[in-house]
Amino acid sequence: xxxxxxxxxxxxxxxxxxxxxxxxxxxxxxxxxxxxxxxxxxxxxxxxxxxxxxxxxxxxxxxxxxxxxxxxxxxxxxxxxxxxxxxxxxxxxxxxxxxxxxxxxxxxxxxxxxxxxxxxxxxxxxxxxxxxxxxxxxxxxxxxxxxxxxxxxxxxxxxxxxxxxxxxxxxxxxxxxxxxxxxxxxxxxxxxxxxxxxxxxxxxxxxxxxxxxxxxxxxxxxxxxxxxxxxxxxxxxxxxxxxxxxxxxxxxxxxxxxxxxxxxxxxxxxxxxxxxxxxxxxxxxxxxxxxxxxxxxxxxxxxxxxxxxxxxxxxxxxxxxxxxxxxxxxxxxxxx
Numbered sequence: 001x002x003x004x005x006x007x008x009x010x011x012x013x014x015x016x017x018x019x020x021x022x023x024x025x026x027x028x029x030x031x032x033x034x035x036x037x038x039x040x041x042x043x044x045x046x047x048x049x050x051x052x053x054x055x056x057x058x059x060x061x062x063x064x065x066x067x068x069x070x071x072x073x074x075x076x077x078x079x080x081x082x083x084x085x086x087x088x089x090x091x092x093x094x095x096x097x098x099x100x101x102x103x104x105x106x107x108x109x110x111x112x113x114x115x116x117x118x119x120x121x122x123x124x125x126x127x128x129x130x131x132x133x134x135x136x137x138x139x140x141x142x143x144x145x146x147x148x149x150x151x152x153x154x155x156x157x158x159x160x161x162x163x164x165x166x167x168x169x170x171x172x173x174x175x176x177x178x179x180x181x182x183x184x185x186x187x188x189x190x191x192x193x194x195x196x197x198x199x200x201x202x203x204x205x206x207x208x209x210x211x212x213x214x215x216x217x218x219x220x221x222x223x224x225x226x227x228x229x230x231x232x233x234x235x236x237x238x239x240x241x242x243x244x245x246x247x248x249x250x251x252x253x254x255x256x257x258x259x260x261x262x263x264x265x266x267x268x269x270x271x272x273x274x275x276x277x278x279x280x281x282x283x284x285x286x287x288x289x290x291x292x293x294x295x296x297x298x299x300x301x302x303x304x305x306x307x308x309x310x311x312x313x314x315x316x317x318x319x320x321x322x323x324x325x326x327x328x329x330x331x332x333x334x335x336x
Contacts, residue, residue: 012326014319017068021323024064024078025057031082035129046114046122047129050089053107058217058331059084059188065327066192066206068320079133080191083145086130088184091152093123098160099243141191148187155179162246169251174215182214205314212308213328219301220332222247226289238285242275248300252293267291301332 012018036047060081067077095101096109097116103109111119127149134145155176163172189206198206225240226249240247250271256264270284288294308328315321 012319012323014323017319017323020068020072021061021064024067024072024081025060027078028057028060028064028081028085031078032085035082035086035133036126038125042114042118043122043125046110046118047125049107049110049113049122050092050104053104055089057085059088059185062185062188062210062213062327063192065320065323066189066198067196069193069202069206069315070196070198072196074195074197076137076195077192079137080141080195081188083130083134083137083141084184084188084191086126086133087145087148087152090123090126090130091156091180091184093119093126094156098156099239099245101239101243103239137195140194144187144190144194148183151179151183155181155183159246169246170248170255173246173248173251177215177218178211181218182211185214185217186210201314205311209308209311209324209328212304212311213331216301216304216308216328217331219248219297219304220334222249223294223298223301224334226285226294238275238281241271241284241288242281248297249288249291249294252296253288253291256291256293263291264293267293298332305329305332 012021032051033048036044036051038044038047063077063081063084064072067074092104093110096104097111097119101109102112109119110122114122130145134141155178158172159176159180163169186207187210189210190203193203193206222240225237225247227237239245241250253264253267253271257268267284267287270280270287273280273284275281275284305328309325312321312324315324
């Protein structure tokens, strides 16, 4: 018998585990909505905007799964799952302003509705609410959260500045992904194992696993930006190209062009042209999608997911370990 959670279309073969994760996610969702409520009407509306738009809830799901490596029923696990999701949501408000993204999860990005300043301040409000909750989880949780927040900021800073003259652009990009995405997903797994009472060795496995899953997840997003439609992903195809965001397919096709690949040279010319018109953007998306660079980016996402699965080897066999394997695979085999 197989049950499927609503979040990442993650099949969990063990019915009891699947039901526990489903119940946990429902509790997280209710707690999230309560956590962002404000007496101030503007703050309340803006804070609820992305929660009401939905989402995959990848990070809370991982916290819940990791919790089942020991005592998965502890209330602290739900609270920790809320912390990581609030932190993630806060970064989305900021990212959309920095990237000038028009759409998030199929809805207008917050800065499109309220302007850049309100969107940034709303992200700050969510960080504040996450901080209040994590403070009740103890000093270790506060230190972990602070360290994660630092990496999130550094990742955004390094992405904004770009690689230095002596840096390989691909390696720089992978480091950015490790900081911007891998760090928080690693914390999600770490919190689940920590508050379930797991040993330090198991907690370390979840940190290393989460780092790799996070990079795999974001690399898959790079490909989804070229292959999905707005209805599936909630994001206009080619948004990253139009905004000049350096994704792995773009970096790889530029590398190929610099090495003399004439097809890549032609694709780069399209990427560097004016993409403000939808027709030009669609042509560039299609050309990049056909180039081997995109297949190579997909393969790289798969490689990171496979590394994440390999990290799980020290864990005992059972439904949780199998679910974590499936979680890593599902992170790259998706359309949204």
